[in-house]
Amino acid sequence: MTTPYNSALVTGASRGIGEAIVRRFRARDMVVHAAALPDQALLDMATETGAIAHGIDLRDTAALAAMMDGLEVDVLVNNAGILPELQPFAASTPATIDALLDVNLRAALHVTNLALPGMIARDRGHIFFMGSIAGKHPTPNTATYGATKAALQAFAEGLRCDLLGSSIRVTVLMPGRVQTRLYDGIFGGNDKATEALYDDFDAIQPDDIATVITHALDLPARVDLTTIEVLPTKQIFGGSTISRNR
Numbered sequence: 001m002t003t004p005y006n007s008a009l010v011t012g013a014s015r016g017i018g019e020a021i022v023r024r025f026r027a028r029d030m031v032v033h034a035a036a037l038p039d040q041a042l043l044d045m046a047t048e049t050g051a052i053a054h055g056i057d058l059r060d061t062a063a064l065a066a067m068m069d070g071l072e073v074d075v076l077v078n079n080a081g082i083l084p085e086l087q088p089f090a091a092s093t094p095a096t097i098d099a100l101l102d103v104n105l106r107a108a109l110h111v112t113n114l115a116l117p118g119m120i121a122r123d124r125g126h127i128f129f130m131g132s133i134a135g136k137h138p139t140p141n142t143a144t145y146g147a148t149k150a151a152l153q154a155f156a157e158g159l160r161c162d163l164l165g166s167s168i169r170v171t172v173l174m175p176g177r178v179q180t181r182l183y184d185g186i187f188g189g190n191d192k193a194t195e196a197l198y199d200d201f202d203a204i205q206p207d208d209i210a211t212v213i214t215h216a217l218d219l220p221a222r223v224d225l226t227t228i229e230v231l232p233t234k235q236i237f238g239g240s241t242i243s244r245n246r
């Protein structure tokens with residue numbers, strides 16, 4: 001299967017969902033720029049797949065500008081994200097609040113801002129944002145994380161307004177639980193704790209998200225799949241419960 005798009009930048013590309021997307025794009029012979037914190041995992045994945053590795057801390061705005069200088073891509077996947085804590089907001093530290101906003105939201109806006117002029121000039125592009133179902137259905141202990149994801153959704157809606165008349169598509173994905181290492185920061189690499197997250201249901205796999213993205217890419221240019229909720233079949237959000245003061 002070929003795609004009308006020839007090149008891509010994927011952030012958060014060293015593992016999990018981002019890595020699966022890089023592999024899928026490379027299998028379609030796209031030129032793929034893979035950005036993540038500089039480590040061996042990123043380099044190994046790039047060597048194996050033929051992607052171009054960009055070791056970068058996406059919170060560093062100057063480094064972002066340097067990475068994007070002269071870089072032309074048809075597809076941008078703003079995927080990098082962190083979930084460093086699961087606790088009531090009152091227990092969050094200023095550093096954690098800033099890190100969540102910086103990686104999940106601010107970096108995505110900066111990368112998009114840097115990629116857009118070229119896309120507009122070529123009238124060609126598809127921008128993805130990796131939101132989360134947490135941005136739509138708030139859950140306890142993830143208030144800031146959910147806020148960043150809701151903000152991405154709001155931003156994408158506004159961006160689509162700004163791009164009216166262009167051929168550039170904007171898509172937000174809102175996955176439920178995907179089996180990755182996103183929770184490593186919380187569980188400190190405790191494999192049993194991480195595995196327990198996926199015990200109860202058949203979690204979505206990173207490759208499934210890559211499939212959803214390629215479906216969106218392959219739709220006719222006149223079709224923009226704007227928001228995609230992707231839940232495990234055995235996970236629901238809904239119903240209603242009454243919480244009482246205790």
Ligand SMILES: NC(=O)c1ccc[n+]([C@@H]2O[C@H](COP(=O)([O-])OP(=O)(O)OC[C@H]3O[C@@H](n4cnc5c(N)ncnc54)[C@H](OP(=O)(O)O)[C@@H]3O)[C@@H](O)[C@H]2O)c1
Pocket residue numbers: 011012013014015016017018035036037038039056057058059079080081082103130131132133174175176177178179180181182183
């Ligand atoms: N897993 C889920 O259940 C789920 C559900 C809904 C949405 N999402 C979203 O999906 C996206 C991908 O998450 P994932 O589950 O694949 O998690 P993951 O396995 O932890 O991957 C996160 C990626 O982001 C990179 N990253 C983190 N901080 C960075 C920074 N400051 N600069 C550059 N790269 C950075 C990581 O690089 P390093 O490996 O070098 O740290 C890694 O490549 C996130 O936006 C997440 O919020 C995940």
